[in-house]
Amino acid sequence: MKAFLQSMLSSTKxxxxxxxxxxxxxxxVLQQPLPNLFExxxxxxxxxxxxxxxxxxxxxxxxxxxxxxxxxxxRKGSVFWLLMFAFFLGFGTTIAEPALIAVAAKAGDIxxxxxxxxxxxxxIEQYSLGLRISVALSVGLxxxxxxLRILKGWxxxxxxxxxxxxxxxxxxxxxxxxxxxxxxxxxVTTSTITVPLVTALGVGLASxxxxxxxxxxxxxxxxxxxxxxxxxxxxxxxxY
Amino acid sequence: MDYITDLFSTFIGTVIDVAPIVxxxxxxxxxxxxxxxxxxxxxxxxLFYVILGxxxxxxxxxxxxxxxxxxxxxxxxxxxxxxxxxxxxxxxxSYYWVYLFAFAIGFSTTIAEPSLLAVAIKAxxxxxxxxxxxxxxxxxxxxVGVGITLGVxxxxxxxxxxxxxxxxxxxxxxxxxxxPxxxxxxxxxxxxVTTSTVTVPLVAALGLGLASTIExxxxxxxxxxxxxxxxxxxxxxxMAYAQITEYxxxxxxxxxTKCISN
Numbered sequence: 001m002k003a004f005l006q007s008m009l010s011s012t013k014x015x016x017x018x019x020x021x022x023x024x025x026x027x028x029v030l031q032q033p034l035p036n037l038f039e040x041x042x043x044x045x046x047x048x049x050x051x052x053x054x055x056x057x058x059x060x061x062x063x064x065x066x067x068x069x070x071x072x073x074x075r076k077g078s079v080f081w082l083l084m085f086a087f088f089l090g091f092g093t094t095i096a097e098p099a100l101i102a103v104a105a106k107a108g109d110i111x112x113x114x115x116x117x118x119x120x121x122x123x124i125e126q127y128s129l130g131l132r133i134s135v136a137l138s139v140g141l142x143x144x145x146x147x148l149r150i151l152k153g154w155x156x157x158x159x160x161x162x163x164x165x166x167x168x169x170x171x172x173x174x175x176x177x178x179x180x181x182x183x184x185x186x187x188v189t190t191s192t193i194t195v196p197l198v199t200a201l202g203v204g205l206a207s208x209x210x211x212x213x214x215x216x217x218x219x220x221x222x223x224x225x226x227x228x229x230x231x232x233x234x235x236x237x238x239x240y
Numbered sequence: 241m242d243y244i245t246d247l248f249s250t251f252i253g254t255v256i257d258v259a260p261i262v263x264x265x266x267x268x269x270x271x272x273x274x275x276x277x278x279x280x281x282x283x284x285x286x287l288f289y290v291i292l293g294x295x296x297x298x299x300x301x302x303x304x305x306x307x308x309x310x311x312x313x314x315x316x317x318x319x320x321x322x323x324x325x326x327x328x329x330x331x332x333x334s335y336y337w338v339y340l341f342a343f344a345i346g347f348s349t350t351i352a353e354p355s356l357l358a359v360a361i362k363a364x365x366x367x368x369x370x371x372x373x374x375x376x377x378x379x380x381x382x383x384v385g386v387g388i389t390l391g392v393x394x395x396x397x398x399x400x401x402x403x404x405x406x407x408x409x410x411x412x413x414x415x416x417x418x419x420p421x422x423x424x425x426x427x428x429x430x431x432x433v434t435t436s437t438v439t440v441p442l443v444a445a446l447g448l449g450l451a452s453t454i455e456x457x458x459x460x461x462x463x464x465x466x467x468x469x470x471x472x473x474x475x476x477x478x479m480a481y482a483q484i485t486e487y488x489x490x491x492x493x494x495x496x497t498k499c500i501s502n
Contacts, residue, residue, distance in 0.1 A: 014357070017348030018305060018438075025312055025344075029337055030321075035308070042243070043304020046296045047352075053293030054354050055361075061286025063362070065265065065277075072273045085268045092260040099440055110461065156425045157416045164409045171402045180401055180464030187471040188440060190432050192294060193258055195355035199362050199429075214366045219425035222359075226432030226471060 004052065011051040015044065058196055066200025067207075074208035079151065086147040089198065090225060091140035099188040100135055104128035107181045114177045116240070131236055138232035139189050142224035143198065149220065150205050153212060156220045163227040170234045178237030185233045186226040195222060243299075251295040258291055297354065298437060309345065310445040316341055317449040332396045342392040342446060346470060347385035349439040356380060356433050363426055371426070375481060380430050383477030384470045388443060391469035395450045395457060401465045408472045415479050423482035430478045431471040439470065 026032055034040065073082040094100060108128035112119040117127050149159060171179060190198075198221045206218035269277060277283060315321060322334050350356060356377060363371045394404055416424060443466050451463040 014352045017351050018345075021341075021344040021348045022305065022308055022312065025316070025337075025341055026308065029341075030312065030315055040304040040308070043300040043302075046300030047304065048300075050293045050296030050298070050300060051352070051354060051357075053289045054297060055293075055357065057286040057289030057291075057293055058358055058361070059286075061283045061290060062358075064279075064286075065283060068278060069265070069269065069273070072269075072275060076273060081268075081272050085264075085272070088264045088268075089261075092264045096257055096260050098257065106464075156428060157413075160428055161413055161416075164413065168402075168406050168409065171406070177461055180461060180468075183401060183405060183468030184464050184466075187432065187434070187467040190355070191257075192355045192358075192437050193261060193290065195433050196358040196362070197261070199359055203362060203366055215422050216425060218366060219363070219429045221429070222432040223425070223428035 004056070007052045007055055008048060011048045011055070014051060015047055019044065054192075062193070062196040063200045066197045067204035070201045070204025071208050074205060083144050083147060086143040086201075087140040089140075089194075089201070090143035091136045093191060093194040093197075094139040094189050095132060095136040097189060097191050099191070100132060100185070103181060103185060103188055104131045104135070107131055107178070110177050110181065111237075111240075114175070116175065116177070116237075127240065130240065131233065134232045134236045135185055135189060135229045138228040139225050142228035143221055145228070146202065146221035146224040147205065149224075150202060150212060150217050151209065153217060156223070160223060160227065163224075163231065167227070167230050167234075170231060170238075173238060174234035175237045178234060182230050182233035182237065186230045189229050190222055190225050194225075198222060198225070246303075247295060247299055250299045251291065254291050254295045254298070258287075262287070294354070294437075301438065306441055309442045312341070313442065313446040314449045317446070317453050319453055322453075332393065335392070335396050338392055338396075338446075338450065339389050343385040343389045345442055345446070346388035346439070347381045349442055350381035350384040350434055350474075351377060352438050353434060354437065356430070359426075359429060359433050367422070371423075375485070376426075376430070376478065379477045379481035380434055380474040383430075383474035384434050384439065386477070387469035387471075387473030388446075388466055390473070391466040392446065392450060394465070394469075395447060395462050396454065398454075398457060398462070401468065405468055405472060408476070412472070412475050412479075415476060415483075418483065419479040420482045420486050423479060427475050427478035427482070431475045434470055434474050440467065443467065443470065 023034070026034055069085070073085065076082075105124075105128050108117075108124035108131070111117045111127055112124050117123045145159070148154075149156065174182065199219070202221040203214045203218035206212040206214040206216075212218075269275065316338050322330060322338075325334060325337065360371075360373050360376045363376060364373050390404065394401060419427070444463070447466040448463040451457040451461075
């Protein structure tokens with residue numbers, strides 16, 4: 001109970017900056033009163049309780065799950081199944097991601113306005129579904145690539161820099177309308193539940209494999225998962 | 241009573257989001273690894289906490305902060321508001337409140353971002369406390385704040401986005417050669433974790449608001465791109481944080497040896 005209260009207190013601290021920012025702009029810059037003060041206070045209490053529960057569950061479930069599976073795969077020694085798991089974890093968590101669904105729908109509208117596809121609901125829907133699948137594929141492949149990197153011990157900067165060069169080259173050939181979305185899609189793909197699981201998987205693998213350092217090799221999976229979608233979305237824009 | 245039904249539907253929504261992840265974990269755990277999950281009950285309770293926590297968190301944000309924040313973004317970018325702060329001529333400097341808001345909202349939403357908190361907890365454990373919870377989170381938040389401000393400036397002046405992003409990449413590549421090795425993977429990761437549940441809706445409202453009020457910008461094309469800035473600048477900020485910490489430690493050490501040799 002004491003731990004819970006302490007955790008509540010630190011969640012309150014985490015939330016305080018937003019409250020100060022919104023309060024300051026509302027009262028001093030826009031000079032308007034706060035509407036529905038009661039609703040806001042209830043909402044804030046919910047946010048604080050929610051964050052507290054999330055952190056508790058993180059340590060109880062998501063971190064140990066990711067790590068115990070990484071350990072089990074390392075002991076089993078089957079690279080094939082480990083890579084399959086990595087792919088499905090990336091693909092499965094991304095395809096249903098609400099932020100991605102929203103971005104893909106907007107991208108469909110843009111493509112239709114720009115005249116890249118026919119301006120009717122079916123072709124827009126088809127376009128955005130294709131986009132979602134290609135982003136999900138790219139995240140799946142990104143986790144596979146990241147796990148391979150941990151297994152082989154490649155320095156992360158080499159892989160990332162090659163990715164950057166690809167992004168730069170493709171930017172010059174991709175349709176102009178897709179570039180903003182492609183750049184954004186890197187950031188939106190990794191959700192709040194994927195991040196802790198994938199991080200625990202990476203750190204768990206790097207601790208279980210001899211000669212790997214969890215700090216140097218364990219992190220970096222998320223970096224791949226935010227880089228590869230940019231490349232895939234631009235490629236999608238070029239091909240479609 | 242409204243809250244209970246809202247909470248229930250948000251909870252169901254989160255369960256549906258989490259379902260594919262649980263399914264994949266279960267298939268591989270029982271189908272491929274063929275092992276029981278140790279302490280299954282504790283983990284099930286933990287997962288329930290995660291889902292309940294996220295639902296409460298999202299619903300609270302939707303009730304309390306998002307409507308106000310989104311309205312604020314629209315009001316701050318409205319033509320009348322921008323014009324009222326100047327003597328009639330509007331150029332990129334007239335948007336000073338927008339820049340300040342962009343920085344402040346980027347910084348403060350990042351501090352509250354649950355996935356960044358998760359990575360910070362893990363990095364703190366793995367590094368044996370060498371990477372502080374707050375050190376990492378503050379530098380990422382600073383990076384997001386600066387990134388979004390620059391992204392907003394880009395929308396105001398109308399430059400092509402890739403000039404900025406490519407320059408940022410070149411900077412990251414150069415900085416990678418000088419930053420302490422240990423921080424590099426974590427720094428690259430922090431680009432991707434910064435923008436999820438809290439930051440994206442508010443920042444998207446800001447970008448769309450700006451792009452629809454400035455003449456010659458299309459909300460569809462120019463409204464995007466802020467997230468890209470918010471994912472690039474934290475990489476630079478986290479490496480800089482490690483570089484500064486290393487510099488200070490070295491300085492303290494060499495200072496100490498000087499004292500001894502004297």
